Amino acid sequence: xxxxxxxxxxxxxxxxxxxxxxxxxxxxxxxxxxxxxxxxxxxxxxxxxxxxxxxxxxxxxxxxxxxxxxxxxxxxxxxxxxxxxxxxxxxxxxxxxxxxxxxxxxxxxxxxxxxxxxxxxxxxxxxxxxxxxxxxxxxxxxxxxxxxxxxxxxxxxxxxxxxxxxxxxxxxxxxxxxxxxxxxxxxxxxxxxxxxxxxxxxxxxxxxxxxxxxxxxxxxxxxxxxxxxxxxxxxxxxxxxxxxxxxxxxxxxxxxxxxxxxx
Amino acid sequence: xxxxxxxxxxxxxxxxxxxxxxxxxxxxxxxxxxxxxxxxxxxxxxxxxxxxxxxxxxxxxxxxxxxxxxxxxxxxxxxxxxxxxxxxxxxxxxxxxxxxxxxxxxxxxxxxxxxxxxxxxxxxxxxxxxxxxxxxxxxxxxxxxxxxxxxxxxxxxxxxxxxxxxxxxxxxxxxxxxxxxxxxxxxxxxxxxxxxxxxxxxxxxxxxxxxxxxxxxxxxxxxxxxxxxxxxxxxxxxxxxxxxxxxxxxxxxxxxxxxxxxxxxxx
Numbered sequence: 001x002x003x004x005x006x007x008x009x010x011x012x013x014x015x016x017x018x019x020x021x022x023x024x025x026x027x028x029x030x031x032x033x034x035x036x037x038x039x040x041x042x043x044x045x046x047x048x049x050x051x052x053x054x055x056x057x058x059x060x061x062x063x064x065x066x067x068x069x070x071x072x073x074x075x076x077x078x079x080x081x082x083x084x085x086x087x088x089x090x091x092x093x094x095x096x097x098x099x100x101x102x103x104x105x106x107x108x109x110x111x112x113x114x115x116x117x118x119x120x121x122x123x124x125x126x127x128x129x130x131x132x133x134x135x136x137x138x139x140x141x142x143x144x145x146x147x148x149x150x151x152x153x154x155x156x157x158x159x160x161x162x163x164x165x166x167x168x169x170x171x172x173x174x175x176x177x178x179x180x181x182x183x184x185x186x187x188x189x190x191x192x193x194x195x196x197x198x199x200x201x202x203x204x205x206x207x208x209x210x211x212x213x214x215x216x217x218x219x220x221x222x223x224x225x226x227x228x229x230x231x232x233x234x235x236x237x238x239x240x241x242x243x244x245x246x247x248x249x250x251x252x253x254x255x256x257x258x259x260x261x262x263x
Numbered sequence: 264x265x266x267x268x269x270x271x272x273x274x275x276x277x278x279x280x281x282x283x284x285x286x287x288x289x290x291x292x293x294x295x296x297x298x299x300x301x302x303x304x305x306x307x308x309x310x311x312x313x314x315x316x317x318x319x320x321x322x323x324x325x326x327x328x329x330x331x332x333x334x335x336x337x338x339x340x341x342x343x344x345x346x347x348x349x350x351x352x353x354x355x356x357x358x359x360x361x362x363x364x365x366x367x368x369x370x371x372x373x374x375x376x377x378x379x380x381x382x383x384x385x386x387x388x389x390x391x392x393x394x395x396x397x398x399x400x401x402x403x404x405x406x407x408x409x410x411x412x413x414x415x416x417x418x419x420x421x422x423x424x425x426x427x428x429x430x431x432x433x434x435x436x437x438x439x440x441x442x443x444x445x446x447x448x449x450x451x452x453x454x455x456x457x458x459x460x461x462x463x464x465x466x467x468x469x470x471x472x473x474x475x476x477x478x479x480x481x482x483x484x485x486x487x488x489x490x491x492x493x494x495x496x497x498x499x500x501x502x503x504x505x506x507x508x509x510x511x512x513x514x515x516x517x518x519x520x521x522x523x524x525x526x527x528x529x530x
Contacts, residue, residue: 049441072445079443089438093456102452106443113448155438162442 001025001198002048002166007057009043017043018054019222025166030189030199032213034206036245040222041202045168048200049081050074062165079106082159084188086171088151090158092144096135099143099154100126103161129157133187149180156187160195167192169201173208181205185212206238206253320501327509328502332495336507339491340514342405343477346487350409351470354416359462361417362424369428369454382425385418394480405486412473412480419472420465427461428454463529467522474518478511
């Protein structure tokens with residue numbers, strides 16, 4: 001369904017972030033991408049929905065090369081790709097409901113959007129999603145009045161509102177405290193299973209990746225060096241993925257362990 | 264420990280390090296000031312002569328005369344109010360698209376340049392000068408004043424709105440853009456809510472400024488209370504002029520209070 005071939009991207013000349021990266025989604029649902037900071041995890045996800053434009057290669061979603069699209073066709077592809085952000089990226093001054101409904105903007109005419117006249121089935125679905133993520137009591141609350149965990153739930157609802165073919169999540173738990181972070185991972189894993197939705201998720205936290213993912217990809221210096229099931233991810237592999245960033249790895253492993261101690 | 268005996272000398276570095284440049288700049292500035300004072304014939308004698316004349320004027324101005332030209336004063340203020348409200352509303356409406364055009368982070372370069380040009384032109388001329396131009400173009404009266412104040416509003420609100428847009432949190436834009444929303448929908452959903460409080464604040468402030476400016480543009484024939492004031496001075500009717508000035512101060516104090524209160528509400 002999603003097939004990435006030879007993807008290359010550099011922000012400054014001569015310092016490529018992605019160097020000929022290949023990735024194909026398969027029947028395994030939740031794919032976690034791990035790697036030290038600077039390995040290119042965020043860039044990869046942002047290239048897929050074209051928040052960042054890759055330099056070369058191809059990204060095919062159901063046979064359409066996203067890299068070659070522009071204008072309306074690009075928007076049509078984007079609305080099939082839901083995205084959850086580390087910093088939630090909700091519009092602070094809009095209500096929870098407006099933020100969730102903004103997930104339908106790719107399907108809604110401009111003036112219907114401006115005047116908040118969304119089709120009835122969209123409103124129904126928004127209520128259902130808010131109920132599912134446990135926020136139905138906050139429908140008309142402004143997003144900047146919510147806690148971090150609550151905001152990320154709104155972020156999930158907005159992405160799912162798009163009725164996406166695939167979900168991207170860029171460090172969705174990195175801004176949250178350990179306990180809330182676990183709740184959000186449970187929510188993402190649970191919902192995507194109910195919807196049978198493939199997920200690509202960047203994770204700093206290695207224990208979280210091995211706990212929730214069905215498949216793990218190890219990204220290092222812009223190429224995939226590991227692709228396997230969580231039980232295949234040995235100490236040896238981790239050392240290779242995080243070579244030169246051992247402190248980073250140690251911290252991530254410890255954060256994971258500490259979370260369970262706190263409970 | 265021998266280091267402890269070393270003496271350090273420290274002096275604050277000069278703003279202009281080269282002493283030749285430093286003293287030349289100072290000398291030229293002083294010489295020019297002396298030259299300018301000579302040219303402009305600033306003389307204490309004229310100040311001294313002016314004092315009794317000012318005293319005479321003040322004596323004639325008190326008590327202020329609200330009654331004999333009362334109807335003209337009321338009509339002048341009503342006209343100024345109408346000019347202010349119309350010009351502020353129209354100016355703010357025009358400032359919104361112009362402000363978006365003049366924001367570098369969201370407008371494509373050619374659009375940005377056009378937007379910036381409109382703002383720069385609107386800001387380059389003082390309302391009085393603009394008033395003179397519009398009076399020449401469309402004739403005496405409130406219409407010229409309204410056009411002047413609209414331009415004045417675009418220059419101020421348009422520029423500050425563009426700056427507010429350039430400071431928005433771009434993550435919110437990415438969040439909405441990633442849903443597949445079109446360009447205009449992204450503006451309405453992700454950009455506009457972030458600058459709305461600023462826009463309301465600026466509009467309230469501009470209403471306040473325009474009321475003051477409406478009195479000034481009247482002096483050059485662009486309608487409103489300024490015209491009434493000008494006539495009163497022209498006829499040496501200082502009592503009526505004083506009445507107008509006092510009412511003006513009172514009204515501006517009140518509107519300043521109201522606009523300040525409304526701005527606090529939108530925080």
